[in-house]
Amino acid sequence: MASPAHIDDEDDFGGDFNGARRPVKKRGFGEIDDDDDYGEGDLFGKGKVAVDESAPGAATGMILSLRESLQTCKENLTACQMQLEEAKLEIQKWHSACQNESIVPTGTTPEPALLFNYLQNLKSSESSLKEQLEKAKKKEAAFVVTFAKREQEMADLKSAVRDLKAQMRPQVMQNLVEEKEKKIKELEDNVTAISFTPHSKNGKSLMTKCKILMAENEEIGISASEGKMHDLSMKLALQKSQNEELRNQYRVLYKAMDGLTNDVERYNEMVLILQEKLEEKDSEISVLKEELSRKEVLSEERFHR
Structure with missing residues (x-):
């Protein structure tokens, strides 16, 4: 490519080049007519050109057009x-940016293969993070289901404890029998309304306790009619011990639910952290893709030039 200084020396066709100059003898139009054709002396080597003495304006127009071109x-x-200088500056900026980043080892030149490997590593890390996120979501769903089951079991136990507390109140035997009958009817309605799953152990235990309470109520009615207060007091003490056991079970279950709640909160925090990391990786990948596309465009422009 010729430098601008060299081209500026050729502003018009009237002057000579700055190199070795040969003496040129100027000829008039009469001498030009003596030549039949230019032959080997044709400056452009494209054929024979005949110049007529009567058309000096054609040569001037040609010279002007050549000057314009x-x-x-x-x-x-x-x-x-100017575009080349801008492209060089842009490439230099990208080189310095890539060298400043941690993706390029110190003392090495950033290459497309290195950037491609870095993108591949980012993609693999993105896929692994997505897998971890999916696993965390599945665990979260499982914990939510377990938490719902535990809440249902806690509600059932609370209702059972309330019923047992109501049964512990000292009342007249006839009123106690009537209350027992009402409780039995409510429990039967609850049993018919609630469909327990095979995995719900508390549902089965509650059904068993309801049957025991029904049998105890029948025995209480018989003992009340026969006046066996001693047996009734013994059974009341047994009922109190059962109530204490239920309280202990409720405390243990409440502690377990607290532990599950803490685990669920911890997993939720982990999921949020993983989502933030995934968004950061996505932004890094988009930036690197834009850089690669720009470099490809620049390389294509350089190749065409």
Whole structure:
């Protein structure tokens, strides 16, 4: 490519080049007529050109058009050189940016293969993070289901404890029998309304306790009619011990539910952290993709030039 200084020396066709100059003898139009054709002396080597003495304006127009085309070429060359300098500066910026980043080892030049490997590593880490996120979501769903079951069991136990507390109140035997019958009816309605799953152990235990309470109520009615207060007091003490056992079970279950709640909160925090990391990786991948696309465009432009 010719430098701008060299082209500026050729502003018009009237002057000579700055190199070795040969003496040229100027000829008039009469001498030109003596030549039949240019032959090997044809400057453009494209054929024979006949110049007529009566058309001196054609040569002037040709010279002007050639000057205009030369000026256009100069402008295009200047624009191309400016674009080349801008491209060089841009490439230098990208080189320095890649060298400053941790993806390029110290003392090495950033190459497309290195950036491609870095993108592949980012993609693999993204896929692994997505897998971890899916696993965390599945665990979260399982914990939510378990938590719902525990809440249902706690509600059942609370209702059973309330019923047992109501049964512990000292009342007249007839009123106690009536209350027992009402409780039995409520429990039967609850049993018919609630469909227990096979995994619900508390449901089965509650059904068994309801049957025991029904049997105890029948025995209490018989003992009340026969006046066996001693047996009734013994059974009441047994009922109190059973109530104490239920309280202990409720405390243990409440502690277990607290532990599950803490685990669920911890897993929720872990899921949020993983989502933030995944968003950061996505932003890094998009930035690197944009950089690669820009470099490809620049390399294509350089190749065409």
